[in-house]
Amino acid sequence: MLVMILEDDSWIADLLKQIVLSLRPGCQVVCLDSVSAALQEWQQRPADVVISDWNLPDGPGTRLLEQVRRDNSSTPLVVITGRSDRASVLAVRALKISAFISKPFQAAHVAASLETLLPPDIDGQPLRVSDAQDDLLAHLHSLSGSELQLPLKAHVRDRLLQSFKGEPIDLRKLASEWQHDPALSGRLLGVANSSAYNPGGKPCSNLLEALHKLGANNSLNLAMGLALRQSSALENPMLSLFAQAHLDSTEQLIERSTSLARQCAMDPAPFHCAALLHRMGELCVLYQAQVWQDSGQSFSEDQLMQALDQFSGPFAISIKAQWHLPMHLRELIGACYSLPSSNVKRENILMRLAACELNSADDSPELARLRRLAGLA
Structure with missing residues (x-):
């Protein structure tokens, strides 16, 4: 089964993709961000279900839906739109739209709607990691930046999935737990700092700023998408x-x-965020090792130690770029490990001091130097 998603907001497209895969793990999902690309894809590979935004940069998504209807009268069509007025619904009545998803939407409601429209999953299980890579190190080396993830804390992931299934959730209580989850904090910071949500604005450097920028409903949807x-x-x-x-x-x-x-x-908030994310590379390696094992492969403790040594640093660099972390936050994270000799920023000195206080003897010369630089001697 093939599902086509036409949506120019990459974060919404990814959420819709994850919802579809959660309902039909064996299906293929193709995401496109323009009407022209979607029309070309439809001509080459007609999809079994089409999910389309109404407004795209190069025209209305109804152009795609009209073409689908000319070719196939039974393909389920789902429209994502901020328009909920009767006139808009009547305008596409002839296309026999199967479902309308109004923005802003809730992931659980979208899942309930799609469950009735998606054909049965008869394509088997999702693709596994390629058997061509015979060890963990080779697999990690082959990963692209977009494949890198940090593991959600188990209780956070479980609560999000419960909410996705329609169980009641206290968003305020859940959000208080997110500030201790590196994967979720990083994800929301990445979206809040992306050009789609922060065009030319002041960058977000902590979770609270990201939540305010994204809003409660959008933040919850993004969190569910990650789960x-x-x-x-x-x-x-x-x-x-x-x-x-x-x-x-x-x-x-x-x-x-x-x-x-x-x-x-x-302000302690940027320090909190930098400390939370300073082990992102290591956590990413551990998550990818679990994915490798879940694909039917194995690794030794020596291989894992080599992987942590070789890939933690490069993965962290890639993730920081992928998440659009602002430079001052990247500098704070870097200060957890070292302090450039030319540094004059008190924030970075304090972060370096905090890291050294946890890892050095109290009477070490380095601690005394940092306390003087921070004005705390």
């Missing part, structure tokens, strides 16, 4: 143990760095 995307949980005991150690270190650094920030009358 649906993550087909693997860290069930391998060794991976889980490593991940917990890294998460514990982030909490310790959050506590110390935000305490120093308050002591110096500075």
